[in-house]
Amino acid sequence: GQQVMQIPQYQHVQEGEDFTTYCNSSTTLSNIQWYKQRPGGHPVFLIQLVKSGEVKKQKRLTFQFGEAKKNSSLHITATQTTDVGTYFCAGAGANSKLTFGKGITLSVRP
């Protein structure tokens, strides 16, 4: 079945540093979504990418969909302590059903 991989599972950065994480799928995706889960919270939708090579920005967050639609990246510029949490990517296959990755938990040292 479809697999969505996020490695590593944990990353620690110094406040102000940039942060990039990647999401890789075993199959070509129809779209990919990113969610953020704060500690003790629930996943909250951030963005959806549909087109090959698509890039979307939300303030300091930049999301990109790979040309082959099998991978995606999330880049955070100048991390802040409010960025802490677990970032999940979720890929949709031909049937558009989402498969979540394990997520990457970001911690930010002030």
Added chain:
Amino acid sequence: DAMVIQNPRYQVTQFGKPVTLSCSQTLNHNVMYWYQQKSSQAPKLLFHYYDKDFNNEADTPDNFQSRRPNTSFCFLDIRSPGLGDAAMYLCATSRDPPSASGLTDTQYFGPGTRLTVL
């Protein structure tokens, strides 16, 4: 505010004792999902309802059942909880179901119910 509500937030049950988790939504969405999330793992879809149409995932154990009596409410029944069923259970909703259109509707998650099995 329109939202997804889950009750209770914390549930403790005994091994083998049936338990029901509740989800309600004020978004008037057509689709309701149940996910199981274990520590440091991805949310795993158990099943979803599109209106009254029930869609079970192939690897969801028979121990897990669901009911959707109306648009607003959806229940997760665990008939005989085992120790391995201890997890966070997340309810989510979306306006539209997964389709072949290439777009997947945004899912709105509730706060979750953390289930402990003694």
